[in-house]
Amino acid sequence: MTTLTIWDWEVEKYPLQVGVGVIIGGWTFVKLVNYFLQRSKLKSARVRKRAECKQAKQVLEDQIKQRNISKEVVEEITNLSLSELQSKLKDGTLDVLDVLHAYQAKALECDEKTNCIIEPFKEAEEWAASVKENVSKDSPLFGVPVSLKENYGVEGYDSVYGMSVLIGKPSHEDSVIGQVLRSQGAIPYVRTNVPQTMISWDCSNPVFGATKNPHDTTRTPGGSSGGECALLAGQGSILGFGSDIGGSLRIPSNMCGTYGFKPTVGRLSAKGTHGCTKGQQIVRAAYGPLARDVDGLVTAMKALLVPLMFKLDPTVNPLPFRTEVFEDNRKLKIGWYDNDGWFTPPPCMQRGVAIAKAKLEAMGHTLVPWKPPNATLGAELYVRAMFSDKCETINEMLRYDTLDVCFMIQYTMANIYWPLRRFLVFILHYLMPSLSTGLKAIAGCDSAYDFWNLAVAAEDYRKMVIEDWQSHDLDAVISPGFGCPAIPLKTPALATSAVSYTTIFNVLNFPAGSLPVTKVNAADTANMKDYPTIDLAHKTVKKGMVGAEGLPVNVQCITLPWHEEQCLRVMKDLETALKA
Numbered sequence: 318m319t320t321l322t323i324w325d326w327e328v329e330k331y332p333l334q335v336g337v338g339v340i341i342g343g344w345t346f347v348k349l350v351n352y353f354l355q356r357s358k359l360k361s362a363r364v365r366k367r368a369e370c371k372q373a374k375q376v377l378e379d380q381i382k383q384r385n386i387s388k389e390v391v392e393e394i395t396n397l398s399l400s401e402l403q404s405k406l407k408d409g410t411l412d413v414l415d416v417l418h419a420y421q422a423k424a425l426e427c428d429e430k431t432n433c434i435i436e437p438f439k440e441a442e443e444w445a446a447s448v449k450e451n452v453s454k455d456s457p458l459f460g461v462p463v464s465l466k467e468n469y470g471v472e473g474y475d476s477v478y479g480m481s482v483l484i485g486k487p488s489h490e491d492s493v494i495g496q497v498l499r500s501q502g503a504i505p506y507v508r509t510n511v512p513q514t515m516i517s518w519d520c521s522n523p524v525f526g527a528t529k530n531p532h533d534t535t536r537t538p539g540g541s542s543g544g545e546c547a548l549l550a551g552q553g554s555i556l557g558f559g560s561d562i563g564g565s566l567r568i569p570s571n572m573c574g575t576y577g578f579k580p581t582v583g584r585l586s587a588k589g590t591h592g593c594t595k596g597q598q599i600v601r602a603a604y605g606p607l608a609r610d611v612d613g614l615v616t617a618m619k620a621l622l623v624p625l626m627f628k629l630d631p632t633v634n635p636l637p638f639r640t641e642v643f644e645d646n647r648k649l650k651i652g653w654y655d656n657d658g659w660f661t662p663p664p665c666m667q668r669g670v671a672i673a674k675a676k677l678e679a680m681g682h683t684l685v686p687w688k689p690p691n692a693t694l695g696a697e698l699y700v701r702a703m704f705s706d707k708c709e710t711i712n713e714m715l716r717y718d719t720l721d722v723c724f725m726i727q728y729t730m731a732n733i734y735w736p737l738r739r740f741l742v743f744i745l746h747y748l749m750p751s752l753s754t755g756l757k758a759i760a761g762c763d764s765a766y767d768f769w770n771l772a773v774a775a776e777d778y779r780k781m782v783i784e785d786w787q788s789h790d791l792d793a794v795i796s797p798g799f800g801c802p803a804i805p806l807k808t809p810a811l812a813t814s815a816v817s818y819t820t821i822f823n824v825l826n827f828p829a830g831s832l833p834v835t836k837v838n839a840a841d842t843a844n845m846k847d848y849p850t851i852d853l854a855h856k857t858v859k860k861g862m863v864g865a866e867g868l869p870v871n872v873q874c875i876t877l878p879w880h881e882e883q884c885l886r887v888m889k890d891l892e893t894a895l896k897a
């Protein structure tokens with residue numbers, strides 16, 4: 318009775334306020350309940366997915382134990398180069414199933430150390446049997462086990478890239494690259510880990526956790542094809558496939574000391590692959606191989622550039638591999654740079670370029686200083702394009718999800734409220750100019766008009782760089798493999814600016830490959846005392862270089878669009894000179 322009186326009194330005295338209060342309270346309550354329900358649904362999905370993948374690994378482990386394959390045989394097979402493996406499979410010295418079993422065993426061993434695998438393909442045995450029966454031994458990848466980055470669609474498997482909302486939504490067909498690989502005799506056997514959203518150069522996510530660098534498990538393997546490169550570096554794969562919209566084939570290659578190749582967009586098919594930037598067409602993702610040597614990259618390109626790919630995806634350039642360009646021995650004019658003027662790489666990365674320059678000169682090539690003009694504009698265009706939708710696509714997907722540390726900085730920078738952004742951009746302009754530029758660019762576009770202008774600006778930038786390149790009559794360019802070698806886990810997001818060394822060739826859409834040239838030495842780390850600490854990114858790299866001795870250092874080789882064969886030729890020359 319007393320309660321009713323109070324309510325009667327309040328309703329009578331403030332009927333509107335009470336009504337509005339009840340509606341707002343009820344709405345908030347429903348929203349809150351929905352929020353927690355959705356979050357708990359996603360959490361259950363993650364737990365279920367993790368358990369399923371763990372179970373699949375356990376099943377494989379049990380099968381491996383039953384097969385009783387000796388450690389020596391596993392090492393013997395997985396230590397072979399791709400060309401050695403191919404010839405042993407072809408002449409029958411090695412059996413397709415034995416090779417598959419050896420790689421499955423080695424992959425699980427790598428996974429134990431680095432958490433690089435999401436799950437094995439349950440059908441691998443079946444696919445291997447079908448290759449033995451239906452594919453000619455002369456096929457370029459006859460019996461070769463291949464690993465696939467998780468964003469390659471495979472019928473019946475979901476591509477999640479660390480976004481819980483994508484769990485349980487399997488692909489209905491295989492990617493075109495996957496189909497062509499299988500037609501050429503390859504056997505996909507594992508899928509590898511990536512960072513949440515794949516817009517990160519670390520490799521962790523709330524579904525499968527963090528992948529670690531096999532050279533030092535306290536450090537990142539790089540990303541986003543980090544699982545692939547950790548597996549390759551641990552000898553758990555001989556040939557892998559990944560994607561690159563900002564360096565994801567080249568960054569982890571640099572961190573793990575492996576080989577990666579990003580072709581021009583449209584040289585290899587993107588059909589049947591996944592990612593959260595598919596609607597953004599100014600800078601598009603390229604798909605390409607990862608290997609343990611340049612021959613591995615070349616073999617993969619040759620195997621993929623065939624009529625079947627052009628038929629399955631008529632949107633790709635129907636240009637077969639031009640062996641005559643790859644094998645040409647004309648002496649080249651090659652530009653080089655070791656500092657893009659946007660982010661200062663540590664001395665080891667600059668030494669890497671100096672080694673590559675000296676080796677290529679010794680081979681008779683002419684090396685001249687050159688760098689892409691206005692790297693700051695290149696970095697700005699990249700970030701603006703990647704976040705041109707104001708991060709809405711990703712926000713929508715992450716709405717009820719757990720945010721991973723690898724994407725936290727990008728997410729926060731992209732979602733900052735505009736008055737605060739304006740204020741910070743202004744203040745940081747005087748304190749940390751590169752962070753100010755990044756913060757301004759990550760705000761994306763305000764309208765379709767703005768987006769069109771961005772597309773024009775990117776086109777103008779491409780034109781300007783190509784004209785500058787051509788005015789120097791260059792055949793190729795070499796640069797640092799990345800802004801730094803592997804730094805500790807969870808820190809890459811603090812050093813995002815270091816991506817300017819790879820992202821620029823995504824904005825330009827130039828083919829670019831990465832190969833190891835040296836390792837960090839004691840002199841490199843001692844020389845860090847003069848390294849600038851002008852902003853958070855440089856500070857993070859300086860700190861990360863403590864104890865970095867022994868980590869791989871890669872360089873990039875770059876050519877003009879559609880000159881993949883020439884790019885691979887420079888990489889091959891450099892590899893040959895380094896091994897001599």
Ligand SMILES: CCCCCCCC/C=C\CCCCCCCC(=O)NCC(=O)O
Binds near residue numbers: 540815
């Ligand atoms: C270049 C200037 C950076 C300033 C700071 C801005 C904030 C960060 C914005 C973007 C970070 C992009 C990292 C990209 C890493 C590689 C992504 C990739 O290639 N993914 C592959 C794929 O999606 O398929």
